[in-house]
Amino acid sequence: MNKKVSILGIFILIMIIIITFGYRKLGTIEDKIKLQEEDKYFKYYSNENDSKAIKELSEVLNDNYSAITERFNTNLETKVEITIYPNIKEFHKAIGNEDASDGIVGVAYDNTIKMVSPLNPGSIHNKESLLKVIVHEFVHIVTFNINNKKENNIPTWFMEGVSVYEANQITDYEKKAIRENLYQNTDITIDDINDNFYNNQFSYLYSGSIVGFIVNEFGYEKLIQVIKSPNDIENILDLSIEELKNNWINYVEKNYK
Structure with a gap:
C-alpha cells in the first residue's frame, strides 16, 4: 500500500513539474512581454527583441508630449503604459479582435496604449506610419483625460x-x-x-x-x-x-x- 502511495505521489509530482515548467518554457506572448524602459511620462512593455523599437517610440512621444498637452491645456496624472506586440496576429489576439484588418495596429483606453511593433508592422503599415500611430493613440489618451474619461x-x-x-x-x-x-x-x-x-x-x-x-x-x-x-x-x-x-x-x- 505504501509503495503504491509513493508511486502515486511521485507520478503527481512529475506531472506538476511537467505542467509548471512545460508551460513556462512554451510561455505565452504576454509572459514574454515585460517592462523594458521607463521615462518621465511613459512605461514601455515588450519582449526582448522589440525593445529595440522603444528608443524611436520614446523619442517621438517625448518630442510631442509637451506640445500636445500644452495645446490642449491638460496634464496627465500618471504615466502612460505602452505595450508593444511582436506581430499583427498577437496584437489582434490581445485586443480580442482576431479578425481585424491589418490596418488596425493600435488602440488606447484609460491610460494604456497597445500597438504592433514598428519592427514588424504587417501588410498595410510601415515603421514610419507606426511612429505616427503611437502619437495618434497618445492623443486619444489626452482626449479621454479632457473628457473626464467619458469617451x-x-x-x-x-x-x-x-x-x-x-x-x-x-x-x-x-x-x-x-x-x-x-x-x-x-x-x-x-x-x-x-x-x-x-x-x-x-x-x-x-x-x-x-x-x-x-x-x-x-x-x-x-x-x-x-x-x-x-x-x-x-x-x-x-x-x-x-x-x-x-x-x-x-x-x-x-x-x-
Missing part, C-alpha cells in the same frame, strides 16, 4: 479626427484625394461619416480634415470645449452640423490643392 459620449468621427490631425497623418497626396473624393460626394453628411466609419477608407481622412478645419477656423479653445461637451458642438461652434459640413467642404476646396 463613450464622443462621436467616432470626432475622436478619431482629433488624433489624425494632431498626429499629422494627412499627407499632401491625401489632401488631394480628399478634395477629389468630396467633389464626387458633395451630398455626404457627417452622420454618414460617423455611422459608416469603419467601412469607408476615407473616414479617418475626412475626420482629421474636419478637425483641421475647426482648429484653423475656431482655434484650440473651441476644440477643447467640443471635447468636453461633444453633444453641444453646434452651440459651441455656432453652426449646425450641416453648416459645419458645408464650411468644411469650402475649406477643402480652397486649401487642398
Whole structure:
C-alpha cells in the first residue's frame, strides 16, 4: 500500500513539474512581454527583441508630449503604459479582435496604449506610419483625460479626427484625394461619416480634415470645449452640423490643392 502511495505521489509530482515548467518554457506572448524602459511620462512593455523599437517610440512621444498637452491645456496624472506586440496576429489576439484588418495596429483606453511593433508592422503599415500611430493613440489618451474619461459620449468621427490631425497623418497626396473624393460626394453628411466609419477608407481622412478645419477656423479653445461637451458642438461652434459640413467642404476646396 505504501509503495503504491509513493508511486502515486511521485507520478503527481512529475506531472506538476511537467505542467509548471512545460508551460513556462512554451510561455505565452504576454509572459514574454515585460517592462523594458521607463521615462518621465511613459512605461514601455515588450519582449526582448522589440525593445529595440522603444528608443524611436520614446523619442517621438517625448518630442510631442509637451506640445500636445500644452495645446490642449491638460496634464496627465500618471504615466502612460505602452505595450508593444511582436506581430499583427498577437496584437489582434490581445485586443480580442482576431479578425481585424491589418490596418488596425493600435488602440488606447484609460491610460494604456497597445500597438504592433514598428519592427514588424504587417501588410498595410510601415515603421514610419507606426511612429505616427503611437502619437495618434497618445492623443486619444489626452482626449479621454479632457473628457473626464467619458469617451463613450464622443462621436467616432470626432475622436478619431482629433488624433489624425494632431498626429499629422494627412499627407499632401491625401489632401488631394480628399478634395477629389468630396467633389464626387458633395451630398455626404457627417452622420454618414460617423455611422459608416469603419467601412469607408476615407473616414479617418475626412475626420482629421474636419478637425483641421475647426482648429484653423475656431482655434484650440473651441476644440477643447467640443471635447468636453461633444453633444453641444453646434452651440459651441455656432453652426449646425450641416453648416459645419458645408464650411468644411469650402475649406477643402480652397486649401487642398
